[in-house]
Amino acid sequence: MKRVTWGFTVLVAVAALVWISAPAVSQPKVVKIGDLGSKVGVFEGYGKYQTMGVQMAVEELNAKGGVLGHKIEIVSEDDETKPAPAVRKAEKLILQDDVKLLVGAVSSGATLAVMDVTKKHKTIHWNSVSCAEFMRTTKFHKYYFSNQPDSRMQANGLAKYIVDKMGKKVYIFYTDYAMGQSDGRQFKTALEKLGGEVVGVAGAPLDTKDFSPWFGAINQSNPDVLFVAFAGTDSLRLMTQLHSFGMTKKYKMAGIDCFLLQQDLPSIAEPMEGFVQLNHFSPYNPDPNMQAYNARFKKKFGTDANIAAGSYDAVLFWAAAVEKAKSFDPDKVSEAHEGMCVDNTHIGRQCIRKDDHQVVMDMHLYQVKGGKNLPIARIAGSDSIGEAMVGKDPVEGFTWEIKKK
Amino acid sequence: MDYVVAILLPQLLHGLVFGAALGLLALGLTVIFGLLGVMNFAHGELYMLGAYAGIAVVGVTHSFWAALVVAPLAVGAIGAVTEVATLRPLYRREPLYGLILTFGLALVFREGVRQIWGGDMRRILPPFTGSTPLLGMTYPNYRLFLLVASSLLLLAIWLFFTKTRAGVLVRAAVQDAEMLDGLGVNVPRVFTLTFAGSAALAALAGLLLAPIFTVYPQMGVEMILLAFIVVILGGMGSMGGSVVAAVVIGLAQSLLTLWMNPQRVAIAIFAIMIVVLIVRPRGFFGREGVLE
Structure with a gap:
């Protein structure tokens, strides 16, 4: 009896193994x-x-x-x-x-x-x-x-256009964490190097609900261009609020590539009209x-x-x-x-x-017109990428201090 | 003088506008706490539902004003059903049950909205645009409307609680529901209608603030923390206290931004709450026995 049980157990075990392994053999x-x-x-x-x-x-x-x-x-x-x-x-x-x-x-x-x-x-x-x-x-x-x-790539590609075509006095308003701080550092450095004047900088926390407390300081520094480094829902709220205070018409607006997705633009077309950014893709690029x-x-x-x-x-x-x-x-x-x-x-x-x-990456400067990101100039990847700086701070010695002219 | 006009006055106005709207939200929360002894964790989601109901109504009628009437009524109805179906069976149990229930309800409302409308941020356009020259600066008309509308609503609510029989009944239920029941008043109905009214108020605040703050499923979570601070600061269950505390928080948040990193303002608000609670453990107008 015992021998029969053992034999049966071995048989079941072998059958189970064959069954388990069979699909693995046939599947990629x-x-x-x-x-x-x-x-x-x-x-x-x-x-x-x-x-x-x-x-x-x-x-x-x-x-x-x-x-x-x-x-x-x-x-x-x-x-x-x-x-x-x-x-x-x-x-x-x-x-x-x-x-x-x-x-x-x-x-x-x-x-x-x-x-x-x-x-x-x-x-x-x-x-x-x-x-x-x-x-x-x-x-x-x-x-x-x-x-x-x-x-750095965005600053290399966009700062010159801002200084040459939009205005020399720039206010930098950024989202206060790794991304925005990095954008602020790079754009301030690039703009000042190109002869622009950064008349003010301010950071607002990620996911700020009401940006209006910062607007007084922006107005007081009287810039030509308001450069904004925000993304996602922050951008949407910021533009809505800037527009309600008449500031999207008062200042020329520029910002980072991920400021708003194309999908968000139609719903906020009026406040975004004329907004300039550097980007690698737009569905409206021919x-x-x-x-x-x-x-x-x-x-x-x-x-x-x-x-x-x-x-x-x-x-x-x-x-x-x-x-x-x-x-x-x-x-x-x-x-x-x-x-x-x-x-x-x-x-x-x-x-x-x-x-x-x-x-x-080859990129384009885009300007928002009627809720669409339309290309206005092409920037070769080699012109924007900058030198490789592994292990180094690309803007060493950077300071947020405003240089009075 | 430039500093006062260009910076200080707008900042004061921002604080007042935000404080008044926050007051609407906190008022409902404090009434529910006074009445049911439960901190309604789902109150922020009722605020959020108001904005989404507004989107639905605007989508059909293309009228913000219609949404301002219909959305609070719809959310009030949701509040009434929620109270009867879920909160009522828990009244005789420990407050902890209500706390856990409302926490669960908040998740259900939030994820429900995400299922229907998705997680993307949406906008409600203000019913009018433009700005008004005011004290040497320009201020958006909608924000001025928000200040006036919120202030009038707060005044109307105060008149309701002090001058009408229904208001007196709610206050009586907050004081001693058992005694009111003994006097022959249908207390469960008072509870349901008050909960519905508080939900409608939250919805109204959500819709009024939507053109400024935009609409997304998480919007209630972020506001409710401030509303809790307001309720604690004003004195748990004190309606007048909540309004005063809302304006104090609105002004403090706005003015402190001028002198410190805005990220530290959130910490400063908590610091204000701690100091007030040390000096006045029951908040501005808290009454004895609410927390004890």
Whole structure:
């Protein structure tokens, strides 16, 4: 009897093993990638479009057989726009889900915090939305890559236009955390270097409800141009309130690339009329590559693409690097990225600079007309990227002090 | 003189406008606390629902003024149903039950709105634009309207509580509900109508502030903290205290921004609350026995 029981047990165990292993043999291998971004809060619009970009790239890659024979799966996480949850979710994505690529985060503060995690766990990390300057300088590590024009690139491309075409006296109003402070530092330095006069600077906390307490100081310094470095819901509120105080008509307005998404513009067209910014994408740019990308995006999601399109390119770059390295090993994939060019990004051919892993991006100056971001001039990527400054502060000795003329 | 006109006066006006609107929100909160002994954690979400109901009404009627009437009524009705269906069974239990319930309700309302309208920020256009020259500066007409409308509403609410029988009944229920019940008044109905009225008031504040602060699902969470500070500062359950404290907080927030980093203003507001509570543990007008 005992022998029969043992025999039966072994038979069941073998059958179970065959059953468990059978599907694994017939199914394709899978590689996971992480999409970390704001799903709620002040930047949730950017997080939403980042996810869409990643989805579109993965769908296209999977249709061609995936990457290195692996089907790509996305694991999306919400970073709540804050550094602490971003770190927690990044660790979860890397340690639990075993993602081979992490795209994110959205807020610069969160991305800076996540960089420590991707460095520690040697994970390829692409940033396509955050624009603080520290990521490719003081915080840089070998697994980090970016195709978001950071503060320095934006200042290099836009400050000259402001001084030459808009006015010499500029007031800088910024959101008071990593992103806004970085923009403030870079633009103040660039404007003063070009002969502009920064007549005042002020920072307002992230997610400020009422900006009117700052308006008195802006009016008193009487600028030609009001430069604003805000994003998301902050931008929408700020413009609404500036407009109600008549200040959008009183001053020429300029700002950073992620100030508002194209989707937000029609509802705030009047206050935004004439607003100038430097950007890498607009659905209203006649560039054939942008139009082709936008058409595919619109067909899939029923809405225009926007500057979060960088997340699409990030996945393409990573997949190309994995294929080149013939491995998912992070050191090999990182090396394969360096100097690599990809032809079919959302703006055509783009290349990664080896020294600081920044994509050299051709951009345009845009001006809002009737709720649409229309191109007014092209700025070559080589003119805006600036020299690689890994480990250094690009504006060393910077001071917020106003230089009286 | 330039400093007074260009900086100080606008700042004072900003503070008054915000304080008056905050007063509307805090008033409902303090009445509910006085009546039910429960801090209504869902009050911020009723404020948020007011703005979203406004978006729905404006979408259909294209009239802000219609929304100003219909949205508070709709949210008041939601408040009445919520009170009867969820809060009423908990009245005889410890206040902690009500606290947890309203906390849960807040999540339900917030996520419900997110499901219907999505998480994107929305705008409600003010019913009129333009600005008025005032004391040597220009001030948006809508903000002036907000100040006048909020002040008139606060005055109307004061008249309601002091001059009408219904108002006296609510005050009596706040003082001693059991005694009122003994006198033959339908106290559960007073509770339901008061809760509905407080919800409508929160909704009105949400809609009035929407053209300035914009509309998004989290908007209530951010305002409710300030409203709690106002209620504690004014004296738990004290209506007059809440109005005074709302104006004090509005002015303090606005004026302090002139002299310190705005991020530290939030800390300063808490510091003000701590100092007031040390000197007057029951707040400005708190009465004995409310917290004891």
